Amino acid sequence: MSASAPNNELGAVPGGSAVITGHAWTFGRDVDTDLIIAARYLNMKTAEELAAHLMEDADPEFPQKVRPGDILVADENFGCGSSREHAPMAIKGAGIPLVIAKSFARIFYRNAFNTGLPILVAPEAVDGIDEGDEVEVDLSTGCIRNLTSGKEFEAEPLPSFMQELVSAGGLLPFLKGRVQG
Amino acid sequence: MAMTITEKILARAAGRDTVEPGDLIMARVDFCLGNDITAPVAIDEFEKAGFDTVFDPERIALIPDHFTPNKDIKTAQLVKQMREFSARHGITHFYDVGRVGVEHALLPEMGLVGPGDVVIGADSHTCTYGALGAFATGVGSTDLAGAMATGQVWFRVPESVKFVFDGELSPWVTGKDLILYTIGNIGVDGALYLAMEFTGSAISGLSMDSRFSMANMAIEAGGKNGIIAADATTRAYVEGRFRREPVYVESDQGAGYAWERRWSAADIPLMVAKPHLPSNTQPADELTGTGIDQVIIGSCTNGRIEDLRMAAEVLRGQKVHKDVRCIVIPATQAIWKQAMDEGLFDVFLEAEAVVSAPTCGPCLGGHMGILAEGEVAVATTNRNFVGRMGHPASEVYLAGPYVAAASAVAGHVATPEQIGTRRAV
Numbered sequence: 068m069s070a071s072a073p074n075n076e077l078g079a080v081p082g083g084s085a086v087i088t089g090h091a092w093t094f095g096r097d098v099d100t101d102l103i104i105a106a107r108y109l110n111m112k113t114a115e116e117l118a119a120h121l122m123e124d125a126d127p128e129f130p131q132k133v134r135p136g137d138i139l140v141a142d143e144n145f146g147c148g149s150s151r152e153h154a155p156m157a158i159k160g161a162g163i164p165l166v167i168a169k170s171f172a173r174i175f176y177r178n179a180f181n182t183g184l185p186i187l188v189a190p191e192a193v194d195g196i197d198e199g200d201e202v203e204v205d206l207s208t209g210c211i212r213n214l215t216s217g218k219e220f221e222a223e224p225l226p227s228f229m230q231e232l233v234s235a236g237g238l239l240p241f242l243k244g245r246v247q248g
Numbered sequence: 249m250a251m252t253i254t255e256k257i258l259a260r261a262a263g264r265d266t267v268e269p270g271d272l273i274m275a276r277v278d279f280c281l282g283n284d285i286t287a288p289v290a291i292d293e294f295e296k297a298g299f300d301t302v303f304d305p306e307r308i309a310l311i312p313d314h315f316t317p318n319k320d321i322k323t324a325q326l327v328k329q330m331r332e333f334s335a336r337h338g339i340t341h342f343y344d345v346g347r348v349g350v351e352h353a354l355l356p357e358m359g360l361v362g363p364g365d366v367v368i369g370a371d372s373h374t375c376t377y378g379a380l381g382a383f384a385t386g387v388g389s390t391d392l393a394g395a396m397a398t399g400q401v402w403f404r405v406p407e408s409v410k411f412v413f414d415g416e417l418s419p420w421v422t423g424k425d426l427i428l429y430t431i432g433n434i435g436v437d438g439a440l441y442l443a444m445e446f447t448g449s450a451i452s453g454l455s456m457d458s459r460f461s462m463a464n465m466a467i468e469a470g471g472k473n474g475i476i477a478a479d480a481t482t483r484a485y486v487e488g489r490f491r492r493e494p495v496y497v498e499s500d501q502g503a504g505y506a507w508e509r510r511w512s513a514a515d516i517p518l519m520v521a522k523p524h525l526p527s528n529t530q531p532a533d534e535l536t537g538t539g540i541d542q543v544i545i546g547s548c549t550n551g552r553i554e555d556l557r558m559a560a561e562v563l564r565g566q567k568v569h570k571d572v573r574c575i576v577i578p579a580t581q582a583i584w585k586q587a588m589d590e591g592l593f594d595v596f597l598e599a600e601a602v603v604s605a606p607t608c609g610p611c612l613g614g615h616m617g618i619l620a621e622g623e624v625a626v627a628t629t630n631r632n633f634v635g636r637m638g639h640p641a642s643e644v645y646l647a648g649p650y651v652a653a654a655s656a657v658a659g660h661v662a663t664p665e666q667i668g669t670r671r672a673v
Contacts, residue, residue, distance in 0.1 A: 097436055097525060101633040105640075106612040109285045110315060110322035112292070124635040144437040147470065148633060149612070150372040152289050152388040173441050173472055174372055178388035228272040228402070238402075239297035242394045245274070 085206040087164050087185075088214070092133065093198040094125070094141040099148035100175065104157040112153065114160030121157045135162025138204070140196045142168065146175025155184040165204055167211065167222070169193050180229055181238040187211070192220035250500035252408040253477050254443035257383040257497055261366040269407040269504075277307070278365040278492075280395040281341075283351055283608075284312035286370030288326045289389035291333045294396055302337045303399035309341035309360060310334050311351040314608040319615040349580025349606040352376035352464065352548035357580055362486050363478045364495025368392070368401050373548050373630065375466045379459035380486065381478035381497060386467060406472045407506040408443040408499075413450035413513045419671055420518055420664055422558070423458030424550060424628070424648035426450070427465040428519035432529030433509065440470035442506065445499065450513035451476060456485045457554035461648075464549045465630050468526040518663050520626075521646040524634045532651045535661040542625040543568075543656040544637075545649055546577025546604070547611045550628035553583050553590075555649040560592040562653035562669050563599040569659030574601035575617045581606060601656065613637045619644075626655040 101124070108120045122129040139145075139158065145168035146154060155178050158166065169190040171179070179186045185206055192211045196202060200215040209222035225233070235241035249266045251259065259267040261275035282290050287310050302308060310330045315323040327344075334342035341360060348354065352373050355361045361377045367384035368374065370392040377384035387401065395401050411430055426446075431438070444466045451459070459476050466474025477498040478486070486494050518532040545551075545559045556578060568574040576596050578584040584606060587593060596603055610617035611629040619625055619638030625645065627637065632644035645661060654662040654669065664671075 099631075099633045101612075101631070101636055105635050106285075106314075106614060109612075110320060110326065112289050112326075124640040144440065144470065147436055148372065148467075148631060150370055150374075150386040150388050151285060152370075152390060153285075156289075170437065170440065172437070172470060174386050174388060174467075177391060181388060181390040181394075226272065226404075228404075232402075238390050238394050239293060239299075239397075242398045242400060243297060243299075245400070246398055 086203060087138065087206065088201065088203045089136040089138045089164065091138055091140045091196050091198060091200045091202050093196065094139065096142035097144045097147055098141050100146055100151050100154040101148055103146065103154040104151065109151060109153055114156045117153050117157035118160030121161050130161065133161050133163065137163055138202060139163055139166045140193055141166065142193060143170045145171050147172035150174045152178050152182060155179050155182050159184055167192055180232055183237050187222035189220055189222040192222065195220055250502040250504070252443065252445060252499045252503040252505070253381065253475055253497050254383055254408055254445070254473060255405060257364060257366060258403060258405055267405045269405050271405040273403055273405060274400050275366055275403055277368055277395045277399050277401050279307050279309070279361050279367045280369065280392055281309040281311060281351060281355065281374070282370040282389065282392045283314050284316060284323065284326050284330060285314050286389045286392065288329045290370055290392040290396065291329060293390050293393040297393065299397040302339065302396050305338040306340045308339050308396055309355060310339060311343060311348060311354060313348055313351050313606070314612060315614050316348060316607055317345050317605060347581060350548045350551055350608055353552055353579035353583065356380060356460065357582055359489035359491045362490035362492060362494045363482060364497050368395055372467045373464050375471065375474050376460050376464040376548060378463035378466065378473050378475040379456065381476065381482055383473055383475065385473045406441055406443040408445055409439060410445045410447060410505045410508040412448040412508065412510040413446070414448050414510065415450055415513045417450055417453070417513045418517060420650045421516060422648045423454050423462040425516055425519040427462040428521050428526070428529050428646065429516045431465065431469045431527045432519070432521070434469055436468060436525050436527045437470040439466070442471055444469065444471040444474045446474065446476050452479060455554055456481060457552040460552065461549050465526065468630060518648065518651050520651060520661060521632055523632050523643040523645065526630065526632060526646060532647060532661060532663050533666065536666060538645065538661040539624065540572060540626050540655055540660060541623040542617060542619060543572060543574040543652050544577065544610050544617055544625060544627040544629060545575070545652050546579060547608065547629040548579065549630045550649050551577055551579030551583065553586050555628065556583070556587045556592050558649040559653040560595040561672055562650055562664050563601065563657065564595050566599055566657045568600045568656045571659055572656050574656040575604055575610065576601050577604045577607060577609065579606055610637055626652050626661060628652045
């Protein structure tokens with residue numbers, strides 16, 4: 068687990084005050100998991116190793132350019148394709164604390180919640196953020212502020228079940244609690 | 249309350265009389281699986297979370313198929329981790345090279361998954377088993393870890409959508425063409441989060457292999473699952489094969505669908521999906537200007553015996569074009585043996601195609617047929633994303649086995665008719 072993306076960050080969503088500030092990298096629609104982390108690197112499984120190849124087939128320089136704290140902003144259907152959990156792992160490994168998109172492919176959506184990568188669905192914010200903009204996000208309220216343009220947006224609220232998962236600290240602690248409870 | 253087949257299977261697995269779209273449920277898992285990419289991460293998470301037993305060692309399959317036979321040291325380590333975990337927990341269904349096959353061909357063939365099941369797999373093409381009238385969906389490694397430990401998984405009950413294919417298929421057209429046509433029509437997120445139910449007289453007429461090929465690609469439209477209610481064809485396949493009691497389920501009259509598409513099957517031609525999305529479809533006979541370097545016939549989409557017979561029907565007495573490499577990959581050991589016994593390998597070898605060991609290999613750019621910069625392939629696989637089969641500047645055209653084999657002969661995208669194949673009667 069990378070020090071810059073602690074696993075409990077999402078745990079702050081329901082009642083906490085986790086505020087993330089970072090510069091935006093923007094992507095189009097249908098960013099697939101092969102693009103996020105190509106299958107030729109799936110013989111590895113640590114976040115650090117995977118992060119060195121994040122988004123490499125979209126931009127070979129991306130792993131060098133992205134800085135811890137930067138956020139990803141994408142159009143519809145982010146994370147489509149394969150079920151590889153290596154995709155959210157690579158994103159977290161690069162120190163990226165948040166992905167904002169118009170929509171997420173369903174397995175990526177599950178994987179993000181299950182593994183503690185904060186993601187927000189916010190179509191208007193995606194249209195209102197340009198590459199390089201500085202963005203401040205309050206994960207507890209879903210409030211997204213583009214500090215560069217001064218505009219504010221609201222993310223869609225989390226379903227209550229997802230809040231439960233988050234409060235438990237991820238899927239496995241949640242399931243463990245059910246089995247033992 | 250009238251429910252769709254997907255809702256009925258999920259209600260039963262949740263121990264409820266009914267469910268509605270949008271409900272969040274905890275469901276019992278009948279079977280779960282992972283492969284050499286996803287299972288090692290699941291094992292790490294299982295152990296990190298402090299679980300020490302699996303819920304049922306006979307309802308878990310760990311299938312090293314993606315990079316096997318092991319392509320490098322790192323891959324060998326991953327498979328070793330699976331082998332050791334399986335031994336430690338007494339997991340029955342771990343299969344090594346010599347017994348293993350492509351997971352989504354192997355599990356139905358062995359009778360490990362069947363009608364009425366809830367199956368989750370840490371592989372997006374787990375939706376393949378929907379062809380048996382099961383609810384089957386891809387998940388990530390952490391979900392697999394949770395299921396291995398507890399036999400439970402969470403779902404949001406999806407809305408269902410219905411695709412009705414009426415009438416008779418045109419000559420050469422298979423399930424692969426129907427699903428490519430569907431994805432081309434609705435887009436790669438056209439069924440995002442939705443249950444895709446395939447029905448109609450053309451579906452009733454499809455073989456099991458063609459149905460697997462259709463359900464396999466539901467995920468390429470963003471679907472949660474693809475499903476075909478069991479009928480006589482399914483029963484004939486399942487009987488004497490499935491190791492548990494099948495539960496035959498069908499949608500109620502009056503069940504609710506978010507929307508419906510209805511097509512006349514005869515209007516659907518041989519289809520190809522051009523780079524770099526499975527939705528970028530066009531009739532195959534319009535693409536004859538597209539030169540190619542490689543053809544792959546195999547995968548969880550089209551590596552079954554019927555697919556190999558179709559390829560052989562086109563390749564019989566022909567030669568693979570001098571500028572093309574044609575790689576045939578039977579999906580399992582049983583399919584391999586059957587193809588050998590039927591003499592299909594003679595056809596492939598005489599045509600100067602090569603036959604490989606069962607593996608996912610080139611489909612995901614793993615090994616056994618990687619593309620160089622600028623190279624173009626026709627593949628019977630399911631994805632053609634940027635860099636999917638190799639270099640980021642290579643290209644993949646998705647098609648069924650007839651078009652793939654005809655293209656191998658022609659040296660460009662082609663249909664059997666365009667290379668003069670006479671239809672076997």
